[in-house]
Amino acid sequence: MADIGSTLPRRQVGRYLRELRQGAGLTIAELARRIERGATTVQRLETGTAERIRLWDIDAICRVCGADETTAVALKGLAQQGNSKNWWHQFGDLIPLKFDVYMGLEAGAVKLAYFAELVPGLLQIPDYARTLTRLAHPTEPDSEIVRRVEMRVRRQVQITKKSRPLPIDVILDESALYRVIGSHRIMAAQLRHLADTGTRPNVSVRILPFAAGLPFGDLTGPFIILDFPPGSTGESAEPPVVYAEGYTGAMYFDDPELLHRYRTAHTSLRRVALDEQESRKLLRERAREFAG
Structure with missing residues (x-):
């Protein structure tokens, strides 16, 4: 049986395969028949419990379900990272640049806890997102930039939907309130949006002030802790994950000891951050300064 560390990429593969099948309007039995495999094999692939993922199976499923080449690759x-304990998604390596691994994780999560140095994607207004996306991908055509921004905006329904909106707990470094992204007009609108969204019962936004210094004597860098739904036994069917993004890729941790350290860090940062009311007050003050 695979250890818990190897389940994350497998479950990611399974989630995408399930979405492909459902998007093609096929049952598990129908898909199994078309790729000449047993229904149990397809079910195990979709639940991330297959002991071994054959690349031929993925090719066949992608072909039958009409997946594009980027998704198939x-x-x-x-799948090839399925045996790695903590794995690195390096852009341009095994996984294409246009395929966003993190989005698959986020879509399956039931709670997110952030420490951020820029406004998180789920809280970005389109102009802020468009500016960052264009800077990160300067050679891509406008159509691709539009696609990326639309994907980011669509994700935000997770925190605004009426039924079981996604809880998010954001600690935002105060530097994000001063670093100009796009223009003063964009910054004013973005900070007002942050303050307004922070009034939602499922959204907590706290600012880590400069006055807090370095609570750990070192920089942690930005990170996100993702928690997933419980399984039939009451325990999480998918291990919690820490996502730490870097310039050339992102690291995903699900080692219990590392997870504990990041949870402790988030709790400690929350303790020295401004409370939600004071954070909203500061956000609105900075928004007025940008608007003026």
């Missing part, structure tokens, strides 16, 4: 890259 990305799923095979994820």
Whole structure:
């Protein structure tokens, strides 16, 4: 049986394969028949419990379900990382640049806890997101930039939907309130949006002030802790994950000891951050300064 560390990429592959099948309007039995495999094999692939993922199976499923080449290559890259305990998604390596691994994780999460140095994607207004996306991908055509921004905006329904909106707990470094992204007009609108969204019962936004210094004597860098739904036994069917993004890729941790350290860090940062009311007050003050 695979250890818990190897389940993350497998479950990611399974989630995408399930979405492909459902998008093609096929049952598990129908898909199994078309790729000439047993229904149990397909079910295990979709639940991330297959002991071994054959690249041929992924190719066949992608072909039958009409997946594009980027998706097929990305799923095979994820499958090859299935035996890694903590794995690195390096852009341009096994997984194509256009395939966003993190989005698959976020879509399956039931709670997110952030420490951020820029406004998180789920809280970005389109102009802020568009500016960052264009800076990160200067050679891509405008159509691709539009696609990326639209994907980011669509994700935000997770925190605004009426039924079981996604809880998010954001600690935002105060530097994000001063670093100009795009223009003063964009910054004013973005900070007002942060303050307004922070009034939602499922959204907590706290500012880590400069006055807090370095609570750990060192920089942690930005990170996100993702928690997933419980399984039939009451325990999480998928291990919690820490996502730490870097310039050339992102690291995903699900080692219990590392997870504990990041949870402790988030709790400690929350303790020295401004409370939600004071954070909203500061956000609105900075928004007025940008608007003036």
